[in-house]
Amino acid sequence: MTSYLIAMATFAAIYAVLGLALNVMWGMTGMVNLGLVGFYAVGAYVSAILTVKLGWPIALGMAAAIVATAAVGAVTTFGLLRLRDDYLAIVTLGFAEVVRTVAENEIWLTRGTDGISGIPQPLKAALGPDFNPAYLVFCLVVLGVVLALVERLRASPFGRVLRAIREDPQIAAVAGKNVLRFKVKAFAIGGAIAGLAGALYGHYSSYIVPEIYVPLLTVYIFLAVTAGGVGNNWGAVLGAFIIVFFLESTRFLIQVIPWLSPVQLASLREFLVGLGLLLVLLLRPRGLLPEPLPKLSDPAARR
Amino acid sequence: MTKRILSNPTRRRALAGGAALLAAPAILPSGTLAQGAGPVRIAGLVSLTGGGSAFGPNMRAVHQAVVDEVNAAGGVLGRRIEYLSEDDQTNPEAGVRGARKLIDVDKVSAILSVWASSVGTAVLPLCWENKVMMIAICAADSIALLPHQGYFVRTQPHTELQGTQFANFAIKRGAKHLYVMMPQTPFTESTMKGVKDTCEPKGIKVSTMIYDAKKTTFRSEIDDMMRARPDMLMMGGYQPDAIVMAKDLFRANFKQTVIGFAYGMTPQFVEGAGKEAVENMYSVEPVPSAGASAYARLKTLIKRDELDIYVCQAYDHANLAILSMAKAGAFSGTAIRDNIRKVSDGPGVVVDNAIDGLKALAAGRDVNYEGASGPCKFADNGNIIDVQFRYNQIRDGKIVEVKL
Structure with a gap:
């Protein structure tokens, strides 16, 4: 049981890092990125290819994953320049599909649908059975560092500009902000975080394959961020843990409702995730942890 | 009294579920959940949703039918078999989460009928690390090349x-x-x-x-x-x-x-x-080489006229796991690994189901299982041969x- 909970907490921590990535792009800047899983895939593949094929150390592979996905994020933003809302969502969805298709077909690079197995796991040989708890601690530390950084980002003037762009890019432009530059930066930062999450997953599971990177995963993270509270980083983390808890705890439902067949239960699990989201949106429309917005105060009254 | 509650399976798993709810990793020392004198557990990791969902539901129904008939005939070596299944969503990531639950929480001895090659490749390392036998379908040539230490056989011709x-x-x-x-x-x-x-x-x-x-x-x-x-x-x-x-x-x-x-x-x-x-x-x-009595028997067991190849393989997986445990006189994944070839390949009475096989083994005879999907002979790397x-x-x- 303990090792199961450790494994699930590791998944939740990786999802939480992904949630933070989405929160930078969508929660803070208002850019709907349905291609999140594409960045996650690029991060995983870059680190896997460099460590498996070229024998790079794991830390360097992860660093390269961050750099590569940041670059991919920045470059894709230029392609998305004129797109907002639904159009942006559709194009980013396409981006993730392109990444998956490339991973499936460029066999010389990605080993195609066979996937890359034997991705090195840090200190696996030295730690032995302690690898799983140690990796959980590592993921939680990474999550903590990323959370601290994006929290700092949110509170900074930079974060304020992102919020202004989210509310109305034109007004932000009129106020003298270079909207494109901020969008590129937000996408690069979000992409880098998603890439880091991808590398974390690859070096944990030691096997990646294009089939992992399906849109369903993006949907889970959207659910996590929505449930937790769009724009609130703590909310994104909480939401990710809730999603994994929901997905996993429903496995045990079979003992509680034995009259349902496992086939029905499998569908019911997906259904319950949707129902949970609806309930949150009905009862707490701004999520479990609403975004903390600075209180508007009258500068004159402060004196 | 305490001991009785702990040995009650539903109660125990309700406790396990409760532990998950609390998300308190240290609540149960893992030793308390190890196999005692309770039921023997085997599991199907099947695709109930996603791309393989056309086949998964039938496969788990076949597993359940085999386990039910063996239990009705007295179980394996006097112990009841408990069958569990998890949905892999035809996705390696979800498959790993499902397999972790089966291995870590339920302590199963064997994982049966993994269908998608990608799920199989992702889950197989968990199996060999935890000494759980995987009897799979997965056709990708690359899987048999993994360092699986024998914890892998497949019935789908590569x-x-x-x-x-x-x-x-x-x-x-x-x-x-x-x-x-x-x-x-x-x-x-x-x-x-x-x-x-x-x-x-x-x-x-x-x-x-x-x-x-x-x-x-x-x-x-x-x-x-x-x-x-x-x-x-x-x-x-x-x-x-x-x-x-x-x-x-x-x-x-x-x-x-x-x-x-x-x-x-x-x-x-x-x-x-x-x-x-x-x-x-x-x-x-691919067809059975020596007659198809298992095939005919399976049709009556699940009351269907047409059988797809995966249903046949699922039937063979469940029978092979049960017979291997009976041959070994033990219930671990390692016991299955070490005995699966002894009950599928070699001299002995030809049987097409676990019940006849269990009887023959109990009588001290060797058995040779000939399945619904084929004769079920495995090479050292886990591949099926002689198809x-x-x-x-x-x-x-x-x-x-x-x-x-």
């Missing part, structure tokens, strides 16, 4: 074996130009290479195309194919894309010979694409065996 069957068919039918269309899968490259290596020395031209299986129409692909004027088409897809392709071939009025994998050309394929569209198409299917194939043709909407 694709090298299957690819040459198509080539033999083309040679026997005197084809001049064979066109191979397949979606991107772990075995696409090796199948195409196998076909080419066999056909080209015989002077048969081979053209290949890889398509995206998730497309809703293959008109442009079929146009390209027909422009090359092949006289035989090998359609290497799974059931969903095979249906779409058969319909588009019919619309394009393609009149040449078509052959495909039997797992793509199922009765549901005939129904989905329409009788007219699939008439006269051929398929290649016989047969050719089917669709005639008037029925899939019938043909001789060449």
Whole structure:
């Protein structure tokens, strides 16, 4: 049981890092990125290819994953320049599909649908059975560092500009902000975080394959961020843990409702995730942890 | 009193569920959940949702039916078998989470009938690290090459074996130009290479195309194919894309010979694409070599007239796991690993189900299990060997065996 909970907490921590990535792009800047899983895939593949094929150390592979996905994020933003809302969502969805298709077909690079197995796991040989708890601690530390950084980002003037762009890019432009530059930066930062999450997953599971990177995963993270509270980083983390808890705890439902067949239960699990989201949106429309917005105060009254 | 509560399985797992709810990792020392004198647990990791959902529900029903009949006959070595299943969503990431639950929480000895090669590759390391036996379907050649220490066997013929069957068919039918269309899968490259290596020395031209299986129409692909004027088409897809392709071939009025994998050309394929569209198409299917008593028995067990190849394999997986434990006199994954070849390959009474096998083993005799999917002989790397194939043709909407 303990090792199961450790494994699930590791998944939740990786999802939480992904949630933070989405929160930078969508929660803070208002850019709907349905291609999140594409960045996650690029991060995983870059680190896997460099460590498996070229024998790079794991830390360097992860660093390269961050750099590569940041670059991919920045470059894709230029392609998305004129797109907002639904159009942006559709194009980013396409981006993730392109990444998956490339991973499936460029066999010389990605080993195609066979996937890359034997991705090195840090200190696996030295730690032995302690690898799983140690990796959980590592993921939680990474999550903590990323959370601290994006929290700092949110509170900074930079974060304020992102919020202004989210509310109305034109007004932000009129106020003298270079909207494109901020969008590129937000996408690069979000992409880098998603890439880091991808590398974390690859070096944990030691096997990646294009089939992992399906849109369903993006949907889970959207659910996590929505449930937790769009724009609130703590909310994104909480939401990710809730999603994994929901997905996993429903496995045990079979003992509680034995009259349902496992086939029905499998569908019911997906259904319950949707129902949970609806309930949150009905009862707490701004999520479990609403975004903390600075209180508007009258500068004159402060004196 | 405390001891009785702990040994009660439902209560124990409710406790386990409660622990998950609390998310308190240290609540139960893992030792308390280890196998005691309770039931023996085996599990199916099947696809109840996602791309494999056409097959998963039937496979788990077959597992359950086998376990139920063995329990009704007294269990294995006096212990009841408990069958559990998890949905892998036909996705390696979800499959790993499901497998972790089965291995860490339920402490199963064997994971049966993993269908998708990607899920199998992702879950297999967990199996060998935790000494859990995997009896799988997964056809990708690469899986058997993993360092699985024997904790892996599969009943699906790996694709090298299957690819040459198509080539033999083309040679026997005197084809001049064979066109191979397949979606991107772990075995696409090796199948195409196998076909080419066999056909080209015989002077048969081979053209290949890889398509995206998730497309809703293959008109442009079929146009390209027909422009090359092949006289035989090998359609290497799974059931969903095979249906779409058969319909588009019919619309394009393609009149040449078509052959495909039997797992793509199922009765549901005939129904989905329409009788007219699939008439006269051929398929290649692995068959049991020595009679098919297990096949006939399985039909009565689950009360169905048509069995797909995966249902047959699921039946064999459950029987093999149970017989291996009985042969070993132990219930661990390692016991299954060390005995699966002793009950499937070698001298002994030929049996086609676990109950007869258990009786024979109890009487001190050796058994040789001959399954519904084939004779179930495994090489050291886990691959199935000695597979016989047969050719089917669709005639008037029925899939019938043909001789060449």
